[in-house]
Amino acid sequence: MKxxxxxxxxxxxxxxxxxxxxxAGDSIAFTDYEALSSIVGDxxxxxxxxxxxxxxxxxxxxxxxxxxxTLEQVTFRLSILHALQESGIRVAxxxxxxEIAIDKYATTARLHRLGxxxxxxxxxxxxxxxxxxxxxxxxxxxxxxxxxxEGRGVMRIETRELAWTTFTTLQQLGAVIYQxxxxxxxxxxxxxxxxxxLVWAVQRTNPDDWRTNVSQGACCEQVAVTExxxxxxxxxxxxxxxxxxxxxxxxxxxxxxxxxxxxxxPGWKGAQSxxxxxxxxxxxxxxRAPIPxxxx
Numbered sequence: 001m002k003x004x005x006x007x008x009x010x011x012x013x014x015x016x017x018x019x020x021x022x023x024a025g026d027s028i029a030f031t032d033y034e035a036l037s038s039i040v041g042d043x044x045x046x047x048x049x050x051x052x053x054x055x056x057x058x059x060x061x062x063x064x065x066x067x068x069x070t071l072e073q074v075t076f077r078l079s080i081l082h083a084l085q086e087s088g089i090r091v092a093x094x095x096x097x098x099e100i101a102i103d104k105y106a107t108t109a110r111l112h113r114l115g116x117x118x119x120x121x122x123x124x125x126x127x128x129x130x131x132x133x134x135x136x137x138x139x140x141x142x143x144x145x146x147x148x149x150e151g152r153g154v155m156r157i158e159t160r161e162l163a164w165t166t167f168t169t170l171q172q173l174g175a176v177i178y179q180x181x182x183x184x185x186x187x188x189x190x191x192x193x194x195x196x197x198l199v200w201a202v203q204r205t206n207p208d209d210w211r212t213n214v215s216q217g218a219c220c221e222q223v224a225v226t227e228x229x230x231x232x233x234x235x236x237x238x239x240x241x242x243x244x245x246x247x248x249x250x251x252x253x254x255x256x257x258x259x260x261x262x263x264x265x266p267g268w269k270g271a272q273s274x275x276x277x278x279x280x281x282x283x284x285x286x287x288r289a290p291i292p293x294x295x296x
Contacts, residue, residue, distance in 0.1 A: 001287065003028040004052055006036075007064030012269055016280035017062075024284050029053075033067055033077045046087070048080050055084055060287050061091045062244075065265055066102055068147075090287065092243035093264045100240055101264030104146050104178055107240075108261070114239055116232065116259045119180040127167040130177040134163045140182035145175070154211060156182055183258060185210075185250040190223070192233045192247040193271050195279065196286030199233045201225045202271045222274045236262050244283055 003021055008014055009030035021028035029052040036055075039047040048055040055061060061084055069077070081095035093101070100106045105123045112118050122133030123146075134141060134157070143166060145153040157163050157179075170177050187206040192199055206218035229249075236259070237245050246266035250258050268279045 001026045001059045002057065003060050003062055003284070003287075004050070004055060004058040005030045005062045005064050006033055007062075008032070013064065013267060013280075016272075016278075017064075017284070020278065020280035020284045023281065026284060029058075033065070033069075034073075036077060036080050038080060038083070046083060048084055055080070056087060056089060059090060061089055062283075063091065063093055063098060063265060066098060092287070093245070094241050094243075097241045098264050101242065101245070101262050102147055104144060104261060105176070110240065111236065111259050111262070114235055116235070117257060119183055119258050119260070121178070121180045123179075124167075124177045125171075127164070127171045127177075130167040130170075130179065131160075131163060133179060134160070134167075137179075137181050141179040142182050143170075143177070143179045146178050156210060183250055183252050185252065187218075188250075189260070190229075190249045190251070191271065192225070192229055192249070193266065193268055193279070194233050194237050194242065194245045194247065195283045196243060196289050197234075198282055198286065199225050199230050200271060200275055200277075200279075201229055202274060204270070218270075220270045220274045222271075232259070240264070243286070 003017075003026055005014070005017060005028060007030065014030060018028055031050040031052045035051050037049045039049070045056075061081070063081070066074075066077075078095045078099060081091050081098070085091045085094055100110055108118050108121050120137065122130070122137070124130040124133060140156055140158045141163070143155045143157055155166065157166060167177055187210055189204050191202045191204060193202065201223045203221045203223050204218040205221070211218075233247055236242070236247055240262060242262065242264055244266065246263040246268075248260040248263070250260060252258070272279050
């Protein structure tokens with residue numbers, strides 16, 4: 001198979017994928033989103049180009065990242081992915097899946113529609129609406145950027161004064177104000193890592209911070225994948241059409257499980273540190289299976 005990875009050609013993840021593809025006898029190339037271009041109307045075929053060549057020449061286009069850009073830039077990159085998918089190229093994760101997964105509001109709304117438990121969430125565009133929601137929650141909230149990951153920009157807000165200041169700043173920046181009720185979880189969460197039909201579970205623990213991202217100092221431990229977790233991962237990934245994903249869960253003091261988010265461009269360095277199977281090899285192998293139908 002011929003793989004094209006949209007993302008950096010250097011670093012731990014790139015090296016893992018390169019080694020895994022070469023071991024499987026596959027070819028793999030890398031290119032940046034910023035280098036994508038297209039030509040329309042020159043003959044019968046719409047061309048989608050990159051320094052690695054015509055994107056239609058690859059069997060799988062693997063979306064490893066989605067870098068920041070202007071609205072026009074991000075829209076064009078997603079349009080390229082849509083065009084590839086419509087022409088029959090396997091894109092993973094598909095553009096529609098990325099559009100949902102990189103948007104925390106869209107993800108939370110979809111999880112709720114699937115009947116999955118999510119923390120109470122309020123999304124506002126003005127300080128007044130955000131303050132009204134904060135008062136209604138009547139307790140600490142977690143404020144997150146709509147786009148972003150690895151715990152960057154995430155704040156726990158406990159006082160009305162800090163909420164007022166934070167929401168004022170976000171409104172002035174033209175940001176959407178995304179807040180969720182804070183659910184105490186003793187610095188622990190559970191990450192389900194998915195590649196095709198395969199699911200692994202890793203518990204992340206941070207003894208020094210309530211945030212459980214590895215980048216914030218959390219350590220990992222592999223745990224058994226229960227049938228309930230496997231079904232949850234299957235439900236989320238098939239609904240969003242995610243092929244490679246990470247689904248984050250937390251548990252409250254009463255034992256209730258909440259789904260925090262579904263990551264469509266996940267890293268797996270932390271998970272790999274405690275899982276004996278080579279996850280990059282499993283990712284490459286997973287593309288030899290047919291694309292599952294929604295609801296199957």
